[in-house]
Amino acid sequence: MSDLTQTTLASSNGARHEDRWTREHEAVSLVRRRSRERPIRFGALPETVEVDLATCAFVVIDMQNDFLHPEGWFAAERGADVSPLKTPIVTINELSRAFRQAEVPVVHLNWGVRPDAANLPANVLDKGSDCGTRAGYADRIGSGPVLVSGEWGALSLEAIQVEPDDIMVNKHRLSGFRDNEFDQILRRFGITTLFFAGVNIDRCVFATLMDGAFQGYDVILVEDACATVSPEYVTEAILYLVRLLYGFTAESTDLLKALTSPK
Known part of the structure; x- marks a missing residue:
């Protein structure tokens, strides 16, 4: 040879x-x-944080049709006002562009279940369908099967910028670390620090962040890149818990400044 x-x-x-x-x-x-170390420092709570961009990933959670589109599952079947969930779209896109420019992987972590929902336990299926009294995971509604991998509801909202080099991962639980390849991908690429954005901050974002922290990842929640349909006090509780127990919270303005400033 x-x-x-x-x-x-x-x-x-x-x-x-x-x-x-x-x-x-x-x-x-x-x-x-x-990888060569590429440290940046930015304001965060409860303290200023320094990270190595060579070991970071930006994780965008559930910014998909069934949660954000007016014809999706959340709005059409569950009667949710999804307008608050669209507020971080511009910020997420700005951050995604900045992270890509810094050669940091952008991961889109969306619900994408099996068509037969065979791997979903009863506590997921029945909480999602009120014990079968209305459409839940993998059930068919007017826009198609709910949150099924490859179907319209599981795809990222058109307004969310997804690039060919982004990493797409399907999840099957509130936590993106369960019953899929997410953890293996992160470890394969040497990722140790995760920035979180998306919806809902008190559901899938928080569950994934907690699970990541439990598995040893350093976790940072980007406050203004997240949203929820829950009351404001719920978000305040999540921010308090992240700062107290799991990691850090940051604002996109501070993060963008650090990402785009001359090295």
């Missing part, structure tokens, strides 16, 4: 695989290249 060294390979969707083996001097090298 020829003397060949290749440390970065690209998959069909543009994702980088920097941990691939290489062939060098008639041998296969299992030595992985270590």
Whole structure:
């Protein structure tokens, strides 16, 4: 074999695989290249935070049709006023662009269940359908099957900017770490710090953040990049708990300034 060294390979969707083996001097090298540290510092609560962009990911949760679109499950079947859920769209897109420019992975973590809902336990199916009295996960409504992978309801809202190099992951629980490949992808790319955005801050965002913290990830909630249909006091409780127990909260203005300032 020829003397060949290749440390970065690209998959069909543009994702980088920097941990691939290489062939060098008639041998296969299992030595992985270590990413250069790229620290940034920004204001946060309860304290200012410094992170290494080389080990960060921006996680956008549930910004999808069945939750945000007026014909989606939340609005059409559950009678929710989804207008508050659209308030962070501009901020999420701004942050996504800044993170991409900084070569930080953007992960879209959407509900995307099996068509037969075979892997969903009763406590998920019956809480989501009021014990079968109205449409829930994988049931068919006017816009299609609810939150089924590949169907309209599971797709990101058109207003959310999704780029080919972004990472798309389906989730099957309130926590994005359960019964899927999310944790494996993060560990594969050497991610240790997660920035969270999306909806609902008191449901899937908080559940995923907590689960990530339990598994050893450093977690930062971007306050103005999240929303909920719940009362304001619920959001205040979530922010209090994140700052007290799990990690940090930050504002997009402080984060964007740190991401875009000259290095």
